[in-house]
Each structure stands twice: as C-alpha cells, then as structure tokens.
Amino acid sequence: MALTSCLKTGVVPMSPTTGLYLSGSLLKSDSGFAVPTKLRIQAVFSFPPAFLTRNGRAEKQKQLKQDLLEAIEPLERGATASPDDQLRIDQLARKVEAVNPTKEPLKSDLLNGKWELIYTTSASILQAKKPKFLRSVTNYQSINVDTLKVQNMETWPFFNSVTGDIRPLNSRKVAVQLKVFKILGLIPVNAPETARGELEITYVDEELRLSRGDKGNLFILKMFDPTYRIPL
Numbered sequence: 001m002a003l004t005s006c007l008k009t010g011v012v013p014m015s016p017t018t019g020l021y022l023s024g025s026l027l028k029s030d031s032g033f034a035v036p037t038k039l040r041i042q043a044v045f046s047f048p049p050a051f052l053t054r055n056g057r058a059e060k061q062k063q064l065k066q067d068l069l070e071a072i073e074p075l076e077r078g079a080t081a082s083p084d085d086q087l088r089i090d091q092l093a094r095k096v097e098a099v100n101p102t103k104e105p106l107k108s109d110l111l112n113g114k115w116e117l118i119y120t121t122s123a124s125i126l127q128a129k130k131p132k133f134l135r136s137v138t139n140y141q142s143i144n145v146d147t148l149k150v151q152n153m154e155t156w157p158f159f160n161s162v163t164g165d166i167r168p169l170n171s172r173k174v175a176v177q178l179k180v181f182k183i184l185g186l187i188p189v190n191a192p193e194t195a196r197g198e199l200e201i202t203y204v205d206e207e208l209r210l211s212r213g214d215k216g217n218l219f220i221l222k223m224f225d226p227t228y229r230i231p232l
Contacts, residue, residue: 061099065208068092072119079128086121093210093218097202104171105201114142114228115209115221122217142230149230159185173200
C-alpha cells in the first residue's frame, strides 16, 4: 500500500506477516505530514481452511471413503463394472489414496487380519465369464506382517484357498510368492514357481485397505476380522 494511500485511508499496515495494522484519525501538522491523533492496533488473524485442521482432514477422509464405497456398492465387487465405471472407481480410489493416514503400511499392525474383497478389476478373481452360481460368493485376503505370510480364500461353492510368502520391497510394496493351493479347502497342491507377483498397499486404516498389483489391478477390501491369524 502506498504511503499516500495510507494517509488518505487512515490505515497503515505494520507487518503483512504478523497481521498487525495501525489505524486511527489523522491530523496534518505544521510540517506537512499527517500524524495520528488516535491510534489503535488491530490484529487480523487468518485461520487455515477447515481441511487443513485435524478434524477437517478426518472429515474429508471420511467423505472420500464414503463416496468410494457408495460407487462400488452396486457393481458386484466389480463383476458388472463397465469401462466407465472402472475409470470412475479408479479416480475415486486415487482421491482416497491421497489422504492415506498410514505412510508405511508394512510397519503397521493395521495391515494384519482378515480382509474382505469388495471390489477389484482382476478378471481372474471376478471370473465374470463363468455362470454366477460357479463364482465365489465372497473372497478374503489375510496378511501377517510379522510372519511375512499371505492367504487368499474363496467361499461357496468351492472354498479354494492359497497361502504364500511375502517379501518387503519397501515400506509399501511386497513381492508375493504363492506356495500351496488347497482345492475345496482340503486337497493341498504345490503352487508353481510362476505363481508370484507384487502388491503395493496404497491406503490402509482400521476399516479399509486399497492395494494395487503389478498387473495394474486395483483391490479394495474392508476389514472383516482384525484378530485372524494365518495358520502356520
């Protein structure tokens, strides 16, 4: 603000960083300079937007999660998702991933337990080309960070499962080597050496987990049983 402008308005900014201003009525002196007859110091405080506060961040996170869950609810875990649906879900998922509260998931106990798959783009898991009565009704994945084990489980009608080992590549990503399939939940079959991949944990809290595989697939899971342990 120019000095002449300040003299006309009667407001003199003292510090733009502290937000302090001098204001008052001005009287022209014999020397030709205006001097204040009444002086008041006014503090102007600028508060951060709501989304920068702790409560604001929590509310934003909650809303983004709700938007994602509502969008995937009618899609039968992704089996009926169109390409446009998949694009929309991916965009919503990325917004959730951007507010991930757990920056190093593999160092967190939140990853442990039994998670229910509620959406994926993986065609091999969805088996959308099969008649619906031959598809698994529910799929679960369990991870034990301390023992570096992973387990994928199907339910009705076949109850197939597979267990394997995970190897941390960094604090967010693991290499997965599947070891033993169980057909009908009973008959063990050794997995081939090629049954391997990578998985990055892009979001995890007490309720929700998002992961992305090395083939570009998105996996969204909700917590089912935090106390579950993979049998050794």
